[in-house]
Amino acid sequence: MVDRYKDRIKSIDTTLDILEAIRHSGRGNISEISERTGQTKSTVHRHLNTLRDRGYVVKDGNGYAISLKMLRLSSGTLDRHILYSATKSVINDLAEETGESAATAVEENGEAVYLYYNRTDQAIRTDARVGIRLYLHCTGAGKALLAHLPADQVDAIIDDHGLPEKTSNTITDRDTLEEELQKVRNTGIAFDNEERVDGMRGVATPIQNRETGELLGAITVAGPTRRISDDRFRDEIPTLLKDTAKMVEVNITYS
Incomplete structure (x- = not known):
């Protein structure tokens, strides 16, 4: 069977794991996201900084939440079905x-x-x-x-x-x-x-x-x-x- 995972990019996997961890609970701070994803706090912090700079997460109190910009990525997805x-x-x-x-x-x-x-x-x-x-x-x-x-x-x-x-x-x-x-x-x-x-x-x-x-x-x-x-x-x-x-x-x- 073909190995579908051999060409995966680990940094993208990490970013998606972080987004899914935030979505699962609605929000999360660096320590919580680190625990959920198994990534170090420094790794989580770097990824969150990039996501925040690009507008895909926002600061929410002491934690982070997925931003409304994500709606732009999914807009039209349902309508095509x-x-x-x-x-x-x-x-x-x-x-x-x-x-x-x-x-x-x-x-x-x-x-x-x-x-x-x-x-x-x-x-x-x-x-x-x-x-x-x-x-x-x-x-x-x-x-x-x-x-x-x-x-x-x-x-x-x-x-x-x-x-x-x-x-x-x-x-x-x-x-x-x-x-x-x-x-x-x-x-x-x-x-x-x-x-x-x-x-x-x-x-x-x-x-x-x-x-x-x-x-x-x-x-x-x-x-x-x-x-x-x-x-x-x-x-x-x-x-x-x-x-x-x-x-x-x-x-x-x-x-």
Whole structure:
């Protein structure tokens, strides 16, 4: 297998690690960032000085925060995804109708990435948000995506990311996962039965171009097991998602 990491530039890795450490907590001082990244304080200080001079971080009290200039780098990223505009309103409707959280996800670099996310006030708060990156094998949206990717791409994703165990329900066996993905292909519905977060269930369905069969992404609804009973999990929410997906696919295909 090709070593994708041999040509990486360590100083850029360090800069990105620092930015991710700041983003994770919202802000951080040099000591905190040093501890999170494993870099020396002097290294962190030099990188922060450069980032501050370029306007990508700002002083925030005794620490540093990511600046609004970062928005310029990401502006237009969502708009270039056809699913963002095509599903934003239906995700809002799904969240409202189910009383839970709903999201649009796409596959990028072997992970599921949320393009859009919404939740009701009563929905359980988790780490889900726009931009979150999730393993494909242990989420409903991820399985909906995996099931409709070419077999060689699925193999490459598993070789790269593995099948790490997130809960006792996570599928960690390749053959078992393939059986699960075949069910998704047959039914058009993927389930996450406490496979990423204990106490949380998710249901998802893929979004495809009806003329070309191209996989565009997936939509998903998730909530706590105490509210998503077996009937809602296996029947009510899947039906709602499939009906929603049909509407989105028609709009995208023939717009």
